[in-house]
Amino acid sequence: MKLCTALLLLALAACRAAEPALPPLDAEPVCASSRIERPSVRNDVIVVCGERIPIGVPVVLWTERGGYDAYSTELRFPSEPPKDLPAGLRYQPGRKIDKGDGTTRLSSLSGTPACGAELRAALDQFVIHYDVCGTSRQCFKILHDRRKLSVHFLLDVDGTLYQTLDLSDTAWHARQANSRSVGIEIANIGAYPPSDPTLEQWYPCDEQGPYVRFPAWMKETGVRTPGFVARPARAERITGAIHGTSYEMHDLTPQQYATLVKLAAGLCRAFPSLRPDCPRDAQGAVRMEALSAAEFEQFRGILGHFHISADKQDPGPAFDWEHFLLALRSELAQPAP
Numbered sequence: 573m574k575l576c577t578a579l580l581l582l583a584l585a586a587c588r589a590a591e592p593a594l595p596p597l598d599a600e601p602v603c604a605s606s607r608i609e610r611p612s613v614r615n616d617v618i619v620v621c622g623e624r625i626p627i628g629v630p631v632v633l634w635t636e637r638g639g640y641d642a643y644s645t646e647l648r649f650p651s652e653p654p655k656d657l658p659a660g661l662r663y664q665p666g667r668k669i670d671k672g673d674g675t676t677r678l679s680s681l682s683g684t685p686a687c688g689a690e691l692r693a694a695l696d697q698f699v700i701h702y703d704v705c706g707t708s709r710q711c712f713k714i715l716h717d718r719r720k721l722s723v724h725f726l727l728d729v730d731g732t733l734y735q736t737l738d739l740s741d742t743a744w745h746a747r748q749a750n751s752r753s754v755g756i757e758i759a760n761i762g763a764y765p766p767s768d769p770t771l772e773q774w775y776p777c778d779e780q781g782p783y784v785r786f787p788a789w790m791k792e793t794g795v796r797t798p799g800f801v802a803r804p805a806r807a808e809r810i811t812g813a814i815h816g817t818s819y820e821m822h823d824l825t826p827q828q829y830a831t832l833v834k835l836a837a838g839l840c841r842a843f844p845s846l847r848p849d850c851p852r853d854a855q856g857a858v859r860m861e862a863l864s865a866a867e868f869e870q871f872r873g874i875l876g877h878f879h880i881s882a883d884k885q886d887p888g889p890a891f892d893w894e895h896f897l898l899a900l901r902s903e904l905a906q907p908a909p
């Protein structure tokens with residue numbers, strides 16, 4: 573029996589070595605030449621009130637090897653300590669729940685039987701950010717190890733999705749939207765005034781068009797797909813106005829859009845108050861400036877950070893709202909994964 577166990581472990585080790593990306597800890601590797609059965613634990617789940625909800629794309633949870641844990645009060649990258657060590661929580665446990673009589677309470681929801689119902693009542697916005705970091709690894713380092721902030725999801729250039737907190741807890745990512753929203757930081761260096769040199773430095777061109785070249789100081793990108801080359805979904809640089817000011821930006825990668833659609837569909841299914849639409853003007857065009865306080869209060873659906881704060885530009889002029897929302901609605905017309 574001991575020999576069998578040793579052989580099995582050896583086989584497992586061989587499978588692990590051949591895996592291109594880190595497998596989640598709770599999923600056994602699948603090796604065609606062995607008799608190891610397909611894992612029963614799914615790796616395509618997000619966690620809501622402690623329950624695992626499939627969304628149809630792999631998700632790296634905060635509990636897994638290589639994941640990003642916003643519950644931790646330790647540095648995620650202790651070998652790169654900041655000058656001022658942040659202390660304490662990077663998130664707010666629970667959610668503010670409206671009791672319907674004008675009062676709210678901050679409920680620590682996770683694990684309670686009422687969690688799902690209370691969260692469905694509290695959560696009606698999905699806020700999209702770009703991270704101005706370029707990679708999810710760098711983004712988490714800045715949020716967690718430097719700025720004492722958090723966000724539920726990180727979406728890397730290769731489409732890898734990380735969840736850092738249960739959605740029953742409040743992430744600190746968009747001020748007045750925090751208590752009622754889920755937030756995502758999408759890896760992208762962001763939008764700039766037309767004369768700014770940043771995009772030139774980050775996006776050289778080869779015969780296939782522009783691609784992301786990470787700066788030399790970023791010794792580790794953390795991108796999980798080996799050899800991945802990040803190319804914008806549209807080759808041309810996109811110019812557009814946010815709050816009436818013109819910015820240029822390169823689009824997200826197709827892999828990021830594909831994952832974002834799956835995640836948004838999972839969220840819309842789990843939270844019926846979350847409508848698959850963004851703020852629009854009277855003509856039905858996507859709003860490209862901040863909502864008023866009253867409009868924000870009323871809005872239930874998917875927003876950019878710039879819809880919430882007039883001093884923010886993300887997710888920028890290149891974020892393709894109509895393409896994303898069309899794909900989301902078509903995903904919602906399919907059976908849930």
Ligand SMILES: [Zn+2]
Nearest residue numbers: 701702877886
């Ligand atoms: Zn933002």
